[in-house]
Amino acid sequence: MNARAWGVLLVLSGAIFLEGIDVAMLNVALPAIRHDLGLSTGVLSGVVSAYVLGYGGFMLLGGRAADLLGKRRMFLLWLTVFLVFSGLGGFATEGWMLLTARFATGVAAAFMAPAGLALITGTFPEGPQRNRALGVYAGTAAGGFSLGLVAGGVLASAGWRWVFFAPVILAAIILAAAVPLLRDETPPARPARGSFDLAGAVTVTAAMLLLAYGVVRLEHGGDGLGTTLLVFAAGAAALIAFVGIERRSAAPLVRLGILRSPVLVRVNAAALLFMAAFAGFQFIVTLYLQELRGWSPLQTGLVMLIAGIDMVLAPTLTPRLVNRFGTVRVLFAGILSAVLAYALFLPVAEDWTYAAMLPSMALIGLAFSLAYGPLTTAATDGVAEHEHGLAGGLLYTSIQFGTALGVSAVTALSASQLTLETIRAALVLPAVAAVLAAIVTAFGLRSRAAATVPVTV
Numbered sequence: 001m002n003a004r005a006w007g008v009l010l011v012l013s014g015a016i017f018l019e020g021i022d023v024a025m026l027n028v029a030l031p032a033i034r035h036d037l038g039l040s041t042g043v044l045s046g047v048v049s050a051y052v053l054g055y056g057g058f059m060l061l062g063g064r065a066a067d068l069l070g071k072r073r074m075f076l077l078w079l080t081v082f083l084v085f086s087g088l089g090g091f092a093t094e095g096w097m098l099l100t101a102r103f104a105t106g107v108a109a110a111f112m113a114p115a116g117l118a119l120i121t122g123t124f125p126e127g128p129q130r131n132r133a134l135g136v137y138a139g140t141a142a143g144g145f146s147l148g149l150v151a152g153g154v155l156a157s158a159g160w161r162w163v164f165f166a167p168v169i170l171a172a173i174i175l176a177a178a179v180p181l182l183r184d185e186t187p188p189a190r191p192a193r194g195s196f197d198l199a200g201a202v203t204v205t206a207a208m209l210l211l212a213y214g215v216v217r218l219e220h221g222g223d224g225l226g227t228t229l230l231v232f233a234a235g236a237a238a239l240i241a242f243v244g245i246e247r248r249s250a251a252p253l254v255r256l257g258i259l260r261s262p263v264l265v266r267v268n269a270a271a272l273l274f275m276a277a278f279a280g281f282q283f284i285v286t287l288y289l290q291e292l293r294g295w296s297p298l299q300t301g302l303v304m305l306i307a308g309i310d311m312v313l314a315p316t317l318t319p320r321l322v323n324r325f326g327t328v329r330v331l332f333a334g335i336l337s338a339v340l341a342y343a344l345f346l347p348v349a350e351d352w353t354y355a356a357m358l359p360s361m362a363l364i365g366l367a368f369s370l371a372y373g374p375l376t377t378a379a380t381d382g383v384a385e386h387e388h389g390l391a392g393g394l395l396y397t398s399i400q401f402g403t404a405l406g407v408s409a410v411t412a413l414s415a416s417q418l419t420l421e422t423i424r425a426a427l428v429l430p431a432v433a434a435v436l437a438a439i440v441t442a443f444g445l446r447s448r449a450a451a452t453v454p455v456t457v
Helices: 003-037 041-069 071-090 095-123 128-158 162-181 198-220 225-248 256-260 262-292 297-303 305-325 327-345 354-379 385-414 420-442
Strands: none
Touching (some): 003 128, 003 162, 003 262, 041 071, 041 385, 071 162, 095 385, 128 262, 128 297, 128 305, 198 225, 198 385, 262 354, 262 420, 297 354, 354 385
16 A cells, blocks of 8 residues: 555544544543532433434434545544534533533544545455455554543543543544545445435434434333333334335435345344443443442553554454455454453452453453454445445444443443442343354355455555
């Protein structure tokens, strides 16, 4: 790859790293935010949920907007929105200000992430270059989640507002580099004049918002179950209406035929389960270390630091393994690593040392190294170039819904009383989700859809 190609890759990888580190840092800083602003538990939970609603609710629309309106335009516009509202969050003095800022930041990420992935696949030709680029991209994306915990611990020690201001600085640097470097390699697939599928856009966004809200409400368990079921029913009704609109539309927002691909369905199901397992595990381990053991945010982040090895392994080791064994086999190995990591943590004790936790954390890093890149690659395999934004939107929708589902599920189990027994019970869920992800992936082991492509490292 030439110098410009490396520049493009670093800019886009920096943006997806920004998204991951932003979420992880905030999670570590939540106790300090509650103490300073005097927020109730409901408002504090809403700070996390608002981002999920914005991200999950607008992701499919964001992915299609990149295809129709231009990948570069959407990326730059929404990176700017991300920068502005992250900064506004740092100036918040009331709970509603934080909720608004996090919702807007989630919406910005929903448009920015699929545009970034589509720019990667559009800039780098299919084959060795694209696989290597996606390896770097996936490694930095996964690294943002693990390194964000450490960074969040450091910044929260200096003041929780830096958790919002630090992403502003990073976003400004990325934006300044992106303007001269990025360009659309393929023209936007604009529909005919006056034929934009507005009804489809409204119904799919309403459906995703309602379903995301329903997933968030699961953390309340049996409390308000009737309302939760009504929200899910309304989301399902909006989704059915969306499908009906798309079948009749002359220029559908989402071509329904793309959902008939078994590979695409399998990849998105595996991504949802894989991220549900990790998010649930990360959340419950944070509670175990900070609430039960009394560790500081910085100590908690340092426990997960070893998981950051994916930033090194994903762009170096994973392409070689894909070259030799194929995408699906490497993905399967990564998910099995996650299964083992969560299983080893199940007998957690109140006096566990860091050495006892280290094998699980190292295996999580290996799991992300082997799984995240192949998931990203497989998400656009066999998809036409002008629909890569949509394919990216589907993948990130699955990842975000999985993240929300994992956190909500373990919260429902441990919310009543935080004890070692409830923590052990909640830790079963990530292990089960990872096993299901392995089963889903295993069905693709006989498939030739993800054929081996020679990779140059």
